[in-house]
Amino acid sequence: MEIKTQYSLKALNTFRVEASAQQYVCFRTTGEIGSFLASHPLGDRQFLVLGGGSNLLFITDFQGVILHPCLKGITVLAESADGIRVKVMAGESWDDFVAHAVDKGWAGVENLSLIPGHVGASAVQNIGAYGREVKDVIESVEAIHIRDLKKETIPAARCGFGYRDSHFKKEWKDQYIITAVTFVLSKKPAYTTHYAGVRQEIEKLGGPSLFNLRQAVINIRRRKLPDPSEIGNAGSFFKNPVIDAAVFARLNQTYPELPHYIQTDDRIKLAAGWLIERCGWKGKSVGDAAVYPKQALVIVNSGQATGREIYNFSEEIRKTVQEKFGIELEREVRVVE
Secondary structure, eight states, X not given: OXXXXXXXXXXXXXXXXXXXXXXXXXXXXXXXXXXXXXXXOOTTOXXXXXXXXXXXXXXXXXXXXXXXXXXXXXXXXXXXXXXXXXXXXXXXXXXXXXXXHHHHTOBSSGGGTTOOSBHHHHHHHTOEETTEEGGGTEEEEEEEETTTOOEEEXXXXXXXOBTTBOTTTTTTTTTEEEEXXXXXXXXXXXXXXXXXXXXXXXXXXXXXXXXXHHHHHHHHHHHHSOOTTTSEXXXXXXXXXXXXXXXXXXXXXXXXXXXXXXXXXXXXXXXXXXXXXXXXXXXXEETTEEEOTXXXXXXXXXXXXXXXXXXXXXXXXXXXXXXXXXXXXXXXXXXXX
């Protein structure tokens, strides 16, 4: 266990904004989590469970305790000719796990290649890309309840998974520290290649395989999205809005070219990046806060922007989209203050 006071969080958030935590605790084992919380009851103290810092924005110093589960390990629980059950500790890099799975011939997460962050946070966010969501392969989530220290194994069906959503973000927000996630992966891949140029990219690489699908996704993401190690960002800043068919019909009369995707419940998902671009924001900046020129859904810190400056910039974007289209964009990034 590592305990620090007035600890800089700049290296622990992919926006690379300056912020410090009153107290920071890094846990190497699940036992350390229980022992720390038992001997240091949180009471009314502000706290935040931190993963890879790739989906949050600090807008001020954090006047509380950062709980950082740095738990490592990948364990095969069961294996058959058809598939595998594998438990992955929450502190493992998500993309390192995807690379490991592809190398082993385990299918189910390859479309989620190059998504930053940790395995624990993948379940909180229900990460998704190129036609797949992590909920499709999660069997269960292991977690420690922060207040009563009870260890729980929560089946995926109870986690409330939705589009970039779960009970861990809403109903159970700040109630659990996720320690591990168990996945069920296949040894008989069924490739999902219908999305946004993936099939064409695979053909360039020589045809369908787990490795080629992973590489295709990596190639596409690198062309479209900034590398957090080079320019501060948290990927998609906003969720793609999902609207009723009647609302879409009215919008489509004015904007017949509006990109849209029909959902299983007959609601319509819109491309938030297109809405932002049509409002004139693509490539624009205020100080060092900017909309990425290649993808309007991404806000970047091109230099020394503060978290507050990035937040204010994002609010101006939301305001103009609301005024032009009557749609309120919801942040995918968690704002922390």
